[in-house]
Amino acid sequence: MSDAAQYLVTGLTLGSIYALVALxxxxxxxxxxxINFAQGxxxxxxxxxxxxxxxxxxxxxLAALLAVAGAALVGALVFxxxxxxxxxASELAMIIITIGASTAIRGAALLAWGTDPRPxxxxxxxxxxxxxxxxxxxxxxxxLGATAAVLVALHLFxxxxxxxxxxxxxxVNAVAARLVGISPRHTGLAAFVLSGAVGAVAxxxxxxxxxxxxxxxxxxxxxxxVGAVLGGMANPSGAVAGGLALGLLEAFGTPISSAYKxxxxxxxxxxxxxxxxxxxxxxxxxxxxx
Amino acid sequence: MSPAQPVLRxxxxxxGYGGLEVLHGVDLVVQRNxxxxxxxxxGAGKSxxxxxxxxxxxxxxxxVWLDGAEVTGLPAERLVRLGLAHVxxxxxVFATMTVxxxxxxxxHHRLGREPRAAIQTDLAAMVQVFPRLGERSRQxxxxxxxxxxxxxxxxxxxxxxxxxxxxDEPSLGLAPLVARDIFQAVAALPARGCAVLLVEQxxxxxxxxxxxxxVLELGRIAAEGPTDALANDARVSAAYLGRRx
Numbered sequence: 189m190s191d192a193a194q195y196l197v198t199g200l201t202l203g204s205i206y207a208l209v210a211l212x213x214x215x216x217x218x219x220x221x222x223i224n225f226a227q228g229x230x231x232x233x234x235x236x237x238x239x240x241x242x243x244x245x246x247x248x249x250l251a252a253l254l255a256v257a258g259a260a261l262v263g264a265l266v267f268x269x270x271x272x273x274x275x276x277a278s279e280l281a282m283i284i285i286t287i288g289a290s291t292a293i294r295g296a297a298l299l300a301w302g303t304d305p306r307p308x309x310x311x312x313x314x315x316x317x318x319x320x321x322x323x324x325x326x327x328x329x330x331x332l333g334a335t336a337a338v339l340v341a342l343h344l345f346x347x348x349x350x351x352x353x354x355x356x357x358x359x360v361n362a363v364a365a366r367l368v369g370i371s372p373r374h375t376g377l378a379a380f381v382l383s384g385a386v387g388a389v390a391x392x393x394x395x396x397x398x399x400x401x402x403x404x405x406x407x408x409x410x411x412x413x414v415g416a417v418l419g420g421m422a423n424p425s426g427a428v429a430g431g432l433a434l435g436l437l438e439a440f441g442t443p444i445s446s447a448y449k450x451x452x453x454x455x456x457x458x459x460x461x462x463x464x465x466x467x468x469x470x471x472x473x474x475x476x477x478x
Numbered sequence: 479m480s481p482a483q484p485v486l487r488x489x490x491x492x493x494g495y496g497g498l499e500v501l502h503g504v505d506l507v508v509q510r511n512x513x514x515x516x517x518x519x520x521g522a523g524k525s526x527x528x529x530x531x532x533x534x535x536x537x538x539x540x541x542v543w544l545d546g547a548e549v550t551g552l553p554a555e556r557l558v559r560l561g562l563a564h565v566x567x568x569x570x571v572f573a574t575m576t577v578x579x580x581x582x583x584x585x586h587h588r589l590g591r592e593p594r595a596a597i598q599t600d601l602a603a604m605v606q607v608f609p610r611l612g613e614r615s616r617q618x619x620x621x622x623x624x625x626x627x628x629x630x631x632x633x634x635x636x637x638x639x640x641x642x643x644x645x646d647e648p649s650l651g652l653a654p655l656v657a658r659d660i661f662q663a664v665a666a667l668p669a670r671g672c673a674v675l676l677v678e679q680x681x682x683x684x685x686x687x688x689x690x691x692x693v694l695e696l697g698r699i700a701a702e703g704p705t706d707a708l709a710n711d712a713r714v715s716a717a718y719l720g721r722r723x
Contacts, residue, residue: 350582350586350589350590353575353579353582353583353586354583354586356572356575357572357575357579357583357586360572360573360574360575361570361571361572361573363534363566363570364566364570364571364572365572365583366534366553366554366555367532367534367554367555367558367563367564367565367566367570367635368558368583368584368586368587368634368638369555369556369558369559369586369587369638370555370583370586371553371555372555
């Protein structure tokens with residue numbers, strides 16, 4: 189029983205990170221139609237920048253804020269420098285550009301920080317908290333809390349602000365959005381800034397649990413992508429559910445074989461693509477065909 | 479701005495898609511506060527003409543003038559700020575957003591530039607013109623009937639405070655009584671300071687609402703003039719009104 193509780197906590201923690209990454213994918217995809225494979229690098233930048241700023245003496249809240257702002261800025265650059273000049277190009281070309289951007293960001297991180305993992309202290313020091321037979325690492329609570337806070341903030345942004353409304357309009361009907369005066373350039377930029385910031389939040393809260401390394405974004409990005417696909421790619425609540433489901437699957441799969449933990453995500457991805465290409469929840473994009 | 483300045487003028491406008499040119503050098507004028515009908519068979523280029531005028535499609539040759547200023551090649555999201563609203567075919571409402579959100583999106587470019595009160599006043603005016611929208615303001619647009627969606631699409635276009643509204647097939651798929659309501663609302667637009675370029679399959683209804691008309695055939699203007707003259711033109715009535723002789 190306590191094993192199950194332990195896996196549950198671990199799964200929800202991991203799953204929260206995946207959910208945030210998946211939300212970044214969904215935000216960019218619904219607004220611009222682009223699958224942004226640089227999404228994982230925003231998580232890496234959040235973790236690395238936060239560790240770096242704390243190391244040079246910034247207090248944690250300031251370091252976190254700067255890290256999120258930095259990743260949002262890189263998100264803006266990916267859109268303005270990488271994608272906007274290529275507007276009108278095929279979806280495949282856009283995806284290749286984001287893969288290129290991801291490689292470039294990872295390379296820049298390698299040059300700047302090297303291959304050594306960087307530590308970031310847990311936000312609140314102290315021993316794990318005993319909860320229903322599980323030992324809950326305090327940082328896990330920060331991860332869950334930050335994820336909940338981001339979800340509430342995104343919900344408020346999309347439902348109550350004019351910019352949020354414009355982004356949703358763009359996702360629902362891009363042509364009609366232009367006809368009411370919403371510029372695809374502005375909404376595309378906003379989507380990338382937003383997904384950069386959300387990814388970085390995941391990185392900042394994750395760093396104390398698993399050192400920050402220059403190449404951590406690749407796997408996290410792919411896991412988040414699996415979450416987004418499970419959720420139907422254009423469905424934010426689906427993406428959160430997909431990310432959480434993947435985290436739980438990995439955690440509960442640990443006793444079977446922790447060596448194949450990462451493989452599980454890709455088996456799920458392949459199954460989802462084959463059986464439910466529109467996502468697990470509700471109507472999606474329909475069955476793919478060759 | 480002289481009073482004779484047309485609100486929309488197309489000058490030798492050509493446009494198309496890929497290797498296909500659909501519109502070949504069209505001249506067309508819409509004067510301030512008038513309804514102009516654009517008739518033509520399927521594939522004549524009516525929707526292409528609207529798209530090339532509103533900036534959804536970049537014209538290949540020719541010019542577009544809006545209220546005396548040349549706007550050729552400006553994208554749709556800019557033209558709506560300058561006073562041109564395009565209500566496309568099949569309504570294109572934001573289906574998963576509420577009626578109220580759709581209307582507010584219509585005024586998107588005015589947010590932050592005009593006092594909220596001005597936008598609220600226009601919202602109230604739209605509800606007066608289309609009371610059904612007021613009753614259903616919290617409902618998702620996709621759940622409205624076809625006629626209500628058309629009302630919403632027109633109202634959303636009007637929320638941008640246009641000088642001219644390009645309206646594509648508003649009666650498509652609507653019951654005759656519902657279509658009549660829509661045409662009545664369109665006929666009242668010039669009194670609100672909004673001219674209309676009306677594309678319509680139902681030529682009889684369009685000629686009743688409009689003062690002048692154009693007939694588009696294979697991407698060229700084949701006939702133009704006051705609507706009563708067009709209605710009596712033997713060729714026009716045979717092709718579009720279903721009369722013989």
